[in-house]
Amino acid sequence: xxxxxxxxxxxxxxxxxxxxxxxxxxxxxxxxxxxxxxxxxxxxxxxxxxxxxxxxxxxxxxxxxxxxxxxxxxxxxxxxxxxxxxxxxxxxxxxxxxxxxxxxxxxxxxxxxxxxxxxxxxxxxxxxxxxxxxxxxxxxxxxxxxxxxxxxxxxxxxxxxxxxxxxxxxxxxxxxxxxxxxxxxxxxxxxxxxxxxxxxxxxxxxxxxxxxxxxxxxxxxxxxxxxxxxxxxxxxxxxxxxxxxxxxxxxxxxxxxxxxxxxxxxxxxxxxxxxxxxxxxxxxxxxxxxxxxxxxxxxxxxxxxxxxxxxxxxxxxxxxxxxxxxxxxxxxxxxxxxxxxxxxxxxxxxxxxxxxxxxxxxxxxxxxxxxxxxxxxxxxxxxxxxxxxxxxxxxxxxxxxxxxxxxxxxxxxxxxxxxxxxxxxxxxxxxxxxxxxxxxxxxxxxxxxxxxxxxxxxxxxxxxxxxxxxxxxxxxxxxxxxxxxxxxxxxxxxxxxxxxxxxxxxxxxxxxxxxxxxxxxxxxxxxxxxxxxxxxxxxxxxxxxxxxxxxxxxxxxxxxxxxxxxxxxxxxxxxxxxxxxxxxxxxxxxxxxxxxxxxxxxxxxxxxxxxxxxxxxxxxxxxxxxxxxxxxxx
Ligand SMILES: *[C@@H]1O[C@H](CO)[C@@H](O)[C@H](O)[C@H]1NC(C)=O
Ligand SMILES: *[C@@H]1O[C@H](CO)[C@@H](O)[C@H](O)[C@H]1NC(C)=O
Ligand SMILES: *[C@@H]1O[C@H](CO)[C@@H](O)[C@H](O)[C@H]1NC(C)=O
Ligand SMILES: *[C@@H]1O[C@H](CO)[C@@H](O)[C@H](O)[C@H]1NC(C)=O
Ligand SMILES: *[C@@H]1O[C@H](CO)[C@@H](O)[C@H](O)[C@H]1NC(C)=O
Ligand SMILES: *[C@@H]1O[C@H](CO)[C@@H](O)[C@H](O)[C@H]1NC(C)=O
Ligand SMILES: *[C@@H]1O[C@H](CO)[C@@H](O)[C@H](O)[C@H]1NC(C)=O
Numbered sequence: 001x002x003x004x005x006x007x008x009x010x011x012x013x014x015x016x017x018x019x020x021x022x023x024x025x026x027x028x029x030x031x032x033x034x035x036x037x038x039x040x041x042x043x044x045x046x047x048x049x050x051x052x053x054x055x056x057x058x059x060x061x062x063x064x065x066x067x068x069x070x071x072x073x074x075x076x077x078x079x080x081x082x083x084x085x086x087x088x089x090x091x092x093x094x095x096x097x098x099x100x101x102x103x104x105x106x107x108x109x110x111x112x113x114x115x116x117x118x119x120x121x122x123x124x125x126x127x128x129x130x131x132x133x134x135x136x137x138x139x140x141x142x143x144x145x146x147x148x149x150x151x152x153x154x155x156x157x158x159x160x161x162x163x164x165x166x167x168x169x170x171x172x173x174x175x176x177x178x179x180x181x182x183x184x185x186x187x188x189x190x191x192x193x194x195x196x197x198x199x200x201x202x203x204x205x206x207x208x209x210x211x212x213x214x215x216x217x218x219x220x221x222x223x224x225x226x227x228x229x230x231x232x233x234x235x236x237x238x239x240x241x242x243x244x245x246x247x248x249x250x251x252x253x254x255x256x257x258x259x260x261x262x263x264x265x266x267x268x269x270x271x272x273x274x275x276x277x278x279x280x281x282x283x284x285x286x287x288x289x290x291x292x293x294x295x296x297x298x299x300x301x302x303x304x305x306x307x308x309x310x311x312x313x314x315x316x317x318x319x320x321x322x323x324x325x326x327x328x329x330x331x332x333x334x335x336x337x338x339x340x341x342x343x344x345x346x347x348x349x350x351x352x353x354x355x356x357x358x359x360x361x362x363x364x365x366x367x368x369x370x371x372x373x374x375x376x377x378x379x380x381x382x383x384x385x386x387x388x389x390x391x392x393x394x395x396x397x398x399x400x401x402x403x404x405x406x407x408x409x410x411x412x413x414x415x416x417x418x419x420x421x422x423x424x425x426x427x428x429x430x431x432x433x434x435x436x437x438x439x440x441x442x443x444x445x446x447x448x449x450x451x452x453x454x455x456x457x458x459x460x461x462x463x464x465x466x467x468x469x470x471x472x473x474x475x476x477x478x479x480x481x482x483x484x485x486x487x488x489x490x491x492x493x494x495x496x497x498x499x500x501x502x503x504x505x506x507x508x509x510x511x512x513x514x515x516x517x518x519x520x521x522x523x524x525x526x527x528x529x530x531x532x533x534x535x536x537x538x539x540x541x542x543x544x545x546x547x548x549x550x551x552x553x554x555x556x557x558x559x560x561x562x563x564x565x566x567x568x569x570x571x572x573x574x575x576x577x578x579x580x581x582x583x584x585x586x587x588x589x590x591x592x593x594x595x596x597x598x599x600x601x602x603x604x605x606x607x608x609x610x611x612x613x614x615x616x617x618x619x620x621x622x623x624x625x626x627x628x629x630x631x632x633x634x
Contacts, residue, residue: 218230
């Protein structure tokens with residue numbers, strides 16, 4: 001007993017020693033590297049003090065896409081952020097976009113640390129949660145607008161390694177007040193801005209509508225990424241906010257139905273069987289069934305090495321999966337309506353030819369409501385698991401499911417989307433031609449749906465099979481992404497099993513099997529090309545649309561591009577004399593999505609932003625010049 005206490009205390013001593021050593025070393029080291037880690041010195045008699053200042057903040061997942069959460073963090077009201085940030089509805093409950101820029105007001109003043117040093121900061125109090133430390137909160141929640149060194153200085157009585165949950169800590173948010181000379185030059189505010197790795201002085205300057213030299217003059221030489229600099233402005237720049245479409249009202253959670261015990265047991269057993277079949281199927285696949293595809297052999301060789309690894313992983317995972325499966329079934333039960341097989345049989349006339357929509361999807365009416373019913377053999381579980389996490393107006397909603405233990409079949413019941421697939425609207429001759437505005441809105445809807453699965457689900461979901469036939473149009477011609485059959489949860493995985501659709505698959509996926517959100521962005525680029533050109537992703541001669549686009553547009557001159565564009569545009573759009581700039585903008589977005597190097601492709605946030613801007617331009621145009629599009633106004 002005694003010895004263990006002694007043991008313990010010597011360990012503690014060691015820990016403390018290490019901490020102090022580390023702290024001392026780091027403190028001095030970093031003080032030499034970056035003289036500002038402690039904060040930005042000031043003298044109270046040389047500046048307006050205190051003063052109004054602003055920080056430039058970027059909405060960020062997972063917790064700070066909510067205006068209310070950001071407002072709470074900075075002790076301001078939502079209105080105080082939304083007004084300077086040009087967000088029209090401060091009460092909006094839909095999330096901000098990741099990276100969306102905000103101006104947050106703070107009160108800046110000069111605080112003396114000791115007799116000789118004063119530091120300029122805004123005094124923000126923050127309550128410590130489980131898992132927080134000074135460094136983590138400074139770099140993540142406050143996005144490097146302060147440093148842990150400065151937090152230590154501002155909280156001399158707290159021991160950084162021993163923080164109690166619930167204790168209030170002052171986070172000194174770096175800021176600066178204009179000095180009298182600056183005030184004379186009408187510099188009314190200093191905006192605290194954290195330099196991002198991709199920034200240049202001139203990009204920052206143009207964002208704030210000032211000269212790069214003015215920024216340089218107000219700061220020290222050579223600021224580094226993630227350091228805070230101060231942008232002297234006479235008034236805040238006008239932020240143009242990306243347009244976030246509020247989720248449509250009909251996507252309330254599916255009604256919860258009471259489920260009889262027997263049904264639950266039956267279902268659990270059935271899904272167990274389904275799971276077992278899944279494992280068996282994968283197992284069989286691994287053992288080497290797989291001559292289903294034309295170039296299978298080529299693929300086989302390419303993935304031989306990965307397969308060997310994967311088999312090992314699968315063996316280990318099998319048991320785990322069975323357990324997971326049973327656990328997850330109970331999760332699904334209270335989220336979805338469980339349909340009876342008799343109901344489905346009646347709704348579809350016994351799955352008759354006349355109710356077939358396409359493939360294995362049937363239309364059925366149950367209780368006066370139309371549904372799309374998808375019949376599946378064994379792979380429903382992945383979809384169920386993924387769909388359970390996603391709920392967004394631009395994704396086809398799963399309403400419920402049904403398991404028929406008799407023949408181990410699973411049915412997924414989706415909302416019925418009235419107007420069918422985008423593919424049919426673009427490529428089937430009997431349909432009326434869509435106008436450009438409708439096409440653009442479809443592109444934005446799809447982009448918003450992808451943005452949601454890429455950025456707002458944890459772990460991320462990659463759809464893997466974005467194509468015009470998986471995009472459905474509702475009664476208002478708003479688009480919804482369907483068919484999560486191939487979707488994959490988690491990112492940057494390598495798969496051995498190449499799936500997807502020719503003409504839409506990203507080259508890196510074919511080459512290396514790399515799964516990432518960038519492959520959806522590539523496929524989205526192809527869909528955008530289809531919308532612009534009205535051509536199919538791969539034509540009857542086997543010519544691939546995206547290859548043609550990237551050779552003609554990737555590094556041509558602006559003037560040549562405009563010429564080539566004319567040969568690309570769908571004739572139906574020509575007849576409507578729609579604005580060329582808008583088409584060119586969309587083409588540029590498409591081409592940037594189609595870059596061979598996935599890291600060069602834009603993120604969905606950027607795509608949504610770019611397309612929304614184009615849409616606004618067209619909106620103005622069509623208001624004056626064109627007849628009303630078949631769309632409800634925003
Ligand atoms: C401001 O105060 C510092 C000492 O705190 C003093 O050295 C300096 O002369 C003062 N400057 C002005 C302009 O009063
Ligand atoms: C926001 O909500 C508050 C109360 O919840 C209300 O007073 C205010 O009018 C609302 N603002 C807008 C723009 O709807
Ligand atoms: C005052 O604080 C600064 C920053 O913590 C420190 O570098 C300096 O040595 C301190 N000066 C005195 C006299 O304590
Ligand atoms: C910072 O604010 C807290 C309360 O919000 C206050 O108790 C504290 O004195 C302030 N610190 C300074 C240095 O102004
Ligand atoms: C803050 O800075 C660190 C590097 O010092 C960086 O890794 C981190 O991503 C930054 N945080 C944000 C939100 O930019
Ligand atoms: C606010 O943002 C909209 C776009 O969202 C833009 O058109 C408008 O000019 C902005 N207003 C100001 C004052 O900058
Ligand atoms: C911002 O908008 C205001 C009016 O809305 C305008 O007077 C001002 O010139 C604009 N500033 C910039 C930098 O665009």
